[in-house]
Amino acid sequence: MSTFADAVTTEEPVPFDPFELQDTVAGNVVDPYPKMAELLAESPVHVGPVDLGAGADPSFSDRPPPVTVFGFDECVAVLKDNETYSSTVYEGVVGEVMGRTILQMDEPEHRMARALVAPAFRSKVLERWEAGLVRSVVDGLIDRFVDRGRADLVRDLTFNFPVQVIARILGLPGSDFPRFQRWAIEITSVATNWERGVAASADLRDYFANVMAERRASPDDDLISELVAVEVDGERLTDEEIYSFLRLLLPAGVETTYRASGSLLYGLLTNPDQLQAVVEDRELLVPAFEEVVRWEPPVTVILRRATRDTELAGVPVQAGADVALLLGAANRDARKYEHPDQFDLFRSSRQHVGFGFGVHVCLGMHLARMETRVALDTLFDRVADLRFDPEPGQDYHIHGLAFRSPLALPVAFTAR
């Protein structure tokens, strides 16, 4: 059993080209927001396929017409009414790869299942990972590039720290990190390579089965030890439920945080006055992170399926229709936000649906907040005069449709 004081600086990151993943998984769309705003202005809810720049999806022809929700209030209304709008829509692709998880459950099963895993993700419980774990992971990564005075913060930092943080929270030994990161990439990019993703899912199951057996024999201060021991009202998690939940942590806990932290750095680097303010007052990292989850949510769309014929903003929704909630569009709803397209950490309303809303609201939001805050706080302690420094012609903008984040963050700085 490793301790969290393990050095992580000895492992090289798995070679990986974010460009490759972005073009296929995320959709090579630079800015879908003008089109979203145009459609939202027409109506907050649309029936039938919509084209946001990647072509309309024709696969729904034999099903009730899909519904796309652009408006903030309308997204909130759907997410509050989880009887009419079911999460079972995730039973398909996601359920097949990850196994049965809280993502696809409706009430009352969801409430019971979530209650078993929720205590481990409360903000007070997470505090114990902050200094020794997250900060040491980030410091280890910064050590590798700080003397160069230049870096690609996607490749050198944001892509690597969330997977290492999760691995350490799970209590995995440092020597397992490279293969864990490879499985994380493979299971997360299952849409581009189905067989490889399914194989990674099976490998992860076998791997976690061994770790769980070890933790049952000698419990430690880690999430897997907690999950094998947890009991609420006499209910316990089955092994299969634990495997599924742990697998879900990879796309849910690793990829989203990598994307959000990259977009936050992008938002700050493109707004040097706000970057300066945050560097001088680190408390501002809290509203800055909320603002990036509003402005550029890493997951721009989530799904529900209508369980009955209903109506939303006057638009008919048929039973069985897939309902796509464009969180990205809702977060820039001009009826709710002033200058919605600007990254502004000082804006007055901090409400957003970037973490979703209602009973399925992101379980890991406090972990994402803490990790990203500590990562940027640590970075700003180590480097000064952080600024973009791209190669001629290098594209470092935020890309993607369903998932968005910068392709690269080429920067120059002075080591402190």
Added chain:
Amino acid sequence: MGSGNCHFWAATTFDLGDDGRVVVLDPDADDEEQLRVAAEGCPVGAITVTRADPAG
């Protein structure tokens, strides 16, 4: 449901009990802006903020 968002935004007013239910520690502890953000951020809409009668 115990998301803990209210505690995140107004930590001296709200806390979560061991059962995941919210506890109001001190309704006057945080400023109005923090309370407003905490109420807006509750994913089940469980928080309503009302102003006490200033004369009361």
